Amino acid sequence: MLSVTHQTLSPAIRAALAALVLLSVCVLPSESHAFEAAASSDDGLLALKDLVGDPMFEDVLSRSFEIILADSQLAVYSAEDDFGRFLYRKRLWTRYDPTPATGTNEFLEEHLRRLAYALEHFCAAGDMDWDERGDVALRFGLPSYRIQAGADISRVPGARGLIPPSEEWGYTDKDMTVSFIDPNLDERFQLGYDIKYTTARGGPKVHNDDRDPSTGPPDPPMIPAPIELMHAMAQQKSRQARGLQALDNVSVSYGYSSVTDPLPLFYEIVMARGENGRTDMAINYQIPRTALTFEPDGERAAASLTKRLRVMNENYDVLASQERALTLLADPGIEVAEDDLLTDEWRFNVEPGVYIVGFAIEDTLSKRTGFGRSLVTVPEYPKAGFSMSDLQLARGVGPGNRFVRMGGAVVPHPIHAFRQDEEMVIYFELYGLTEDLPGIGRFTITTEITSGQYRPDEGWISRFLARLVPEKPLSISTRVIGTGPVPDTAYWFSMALSTLEQDNYDLKLTVKDVRSGVEVTKTAAFTVLEE
Numbered sequence: 001m002l003s004v005t006h007q008t009l010s011p012a013i014r015a016a017l018a019a020l021v022l023l024s025v026c027v028l029p030s031e032s033h034a035f036e037a038a039a040s041s042d043d044g045l046l047a048l049k050d051l052v053g054d055p056m057f058e059d060v061l062s063r064s065f066e067i068i069l070a071d072s073q074l075a076v077y078s079a080e081d082d083f084g085r086f087l088y089r090k091r092l093w094t095r096y097d098p099t100p101a102t103g104t105n106e107f108l109e110e111h112l113r114r115l116a117y118a119l120e121h122f123c124a125a126g127d128m129d130w131d132e133r134g135d136v137a138l139r140f141g142l143p144s145y146r147i148q149a150g151a152d153i154s155r156v157p158g159a160r161g162l163i164p165p166s167e168e169w170g171y172t173d174k175d176m177t178v179s180f181i182d183p184n185l186d187e188r189f190q191l192g193y194d195i196k197y198t199t200a201r202g203g204p205k206v207h208n209d210d211r212d213p214s215t216g217p218p219d220p221p222m223i224p225a226p227i228e229l230m231h232a233m234a235q236q237k238s239r240q241a242r243g244l245q246a247l248d249n250v251s252v253s254y255g256y257s258s259v260t261d262p263l264p265l266f267y268e269i270v271m272a273r274g275e276n277g278r279t280d281m282a283i284n285y286q287i288p289r290t291a292l293t294f295e296p297d298g299e300r301a302a303a304s305l306t307k308r309l310r311v312m313n314e315n316y317d318v319l320a321s322q323e324r325a326l327t328l329l330a331d332p333g334i335e336v337a338e339d340d341l342l343t344d345e346w347r348f349n350v351e352p353g354v355y356i357v358g359f360a361i362e363d364t365l366s367k368r369t370g371f372g373r374s375l376v377t378v379p380e381y382p383k384a385g386f387s388m389s390d391l392q393l394a395r396g397v398g399p400g401n402r403f404v405r406m407g408g409a410v411v412p413h414p415i416h417a418f419r420q421d422e423e424m425v426i427y428f429e430l431y432g433l434t435e436d437l438p439g440i441g442r443f444t445i446t447t448e449i450t451s452g453q454y455r456p457d458e459g460w461i462s463r464f465l466a467r468l469v470p471e472k473p474l475s476i477s478t479r480v481i482g483t484g485p486v487p488d489t490a491y492w493f494s495m496a497l498s499t500l501e502q503d504n505y506d507l508k509l510t511v512k513d514v515r516s517g518v519e520v521t522k523t524a525a526f527t528v529l530e531e
Contacts, residue, residue, distance in 0.1 A: 265370030407490030
């Protein structure tokens with residue numbers, strides 16, 4: 001994973017890097033069930049302290065970590081003991097992992113790549129103490145280009161003396177340059193200003209880029225020193241000023257990329273009342289079958305999927321982790337329609353609170369992976385009083401042994417895109433309904449649908465006229481009376497979409513308990529496509 005040519009490293013650095021990779025796999029956040037089981041027990045907590053490792057290596061890892069922290073984070077981190085710092089790092093790696101349910105933490109791996117590069121290229125005399133170029137590389141990665149100038153003798157009248165070697169790093173994506181000098185001629189480069197200005201401003205920001213992670217970070221191209229050296233030195237001050245300003249305002253940034261194209265994945269998270277005061281959380285997802293890879297399996301073809309789920313609390317402690325396999329069979333020779341979707345779900349009961357939910361679906365043959373990550377607020381459904389589940393837009397409700405809810409098997413459709421010739425099913429559950437007739441409660445259902453004014457690209461003239469004379473958005477409102485057994489009931493109805501044009505729509509549904517007068521509102525969004 002690390003872009004380091006080990007043959008060029010000293011034995012001390014090579015051994016430290018081996019320990020670094022081992023620690024990142026075995027101790028820091030990973031898909032290791034042994035680690036998660038150990039971390040959840042008192043005996044495991046004591047065992048983790050023994051895994052922190054050699055003090056010299058702990059110092060290297062901790063120093064690299066401090067470079068990417070904001071001032072407020074650094075104050076908390078510095079106050080911890082060695083094991084407390086390990087836990088702090090573990091949580092931050094997990095917090096910024098863009099794909100928390102996969103076996104890869106792209107944020108952590110990118111940090112390790114940068115640290116390995118700093119140890120390889122910015123440490124003098126074979127030690128493990130990188131210079132300030134390493135600090136900048138840890139914060140922002142390698143630059144788009146480097147300009148190097150060797151030592152020279154100043155020929156300015158009255159100012160004769162040695163001009164130290166210098167480097168200028170340019171980050172074209174951040175519109176900033178950073179200048180370094182080697183004043184002591186010991187190959188330890190320094191910034192043109194105090195290192196305190198390079199502390200991170202704000203949390204790291206993870207974004208996708210086009211780099212191939214299998215090759216590691218490439219060496220930035222070297223640009224020859226300008227022929228007109230005096231002109232370059234005159235510009236150095238202004239470049240340093242721009243770099244100082246940028247370092248004061250630009251957060252730490254990390255880029256990551258997938259080895260393969262991601263697997264298309266559509267998902268939704270729906271809440272309903274669970275058992276024993278807990279809340280039922282359903283993660284419904286769909287994958288186009290045409291995106292899956294099938295191989296012959298006897299007289300049929302088979303595709304294999306691996307599903308992974310990870311649930312964390314607000315402190316990014318892992319509360320639950322699941323991994324399951326799924327096999328799909330298909331008859332050979334039968335063409336799969338482009339809109340044919342594989343539909344599946346996870347269901348589990350959780351306590352009310354705030355959670356980070358990460359999940360991943362991997363096609364084991366192609367290694368393509370689709371993943372999702374959501375910050376979820378799980379509501380509490382009180383024992384007394386009128387309340388309502390989330391709305392679920394479904395394909396249908398009926399008998400079956402999958403997707404079973406209070407009203408039956410509710411086939412989810414998390415993509416929320418329906419053709420005009422289809423019907424959309426709206427399903428919800430009511431809790432604490434007040435009796436109005438013997439054993440029966442009555443409630444009113446007010447449905448409001450508003451268009452999102454979807455417009456295909458019709459050219460600049462049409463767009464200009466639309467701004468001059470904007471159309472009023474479509475708005476449809478209906479009101480009906482429903483009944484159901486008390487105190488809890490499930491209700492659903494179908495909606496024909498043939499009268500709606502291709503557009504994005506917002507759905508607002510308000511349910512009022514007739515006897516108590518209490519009402520609850522839920523919303524959803526959907527898209528209507530042409531036939």
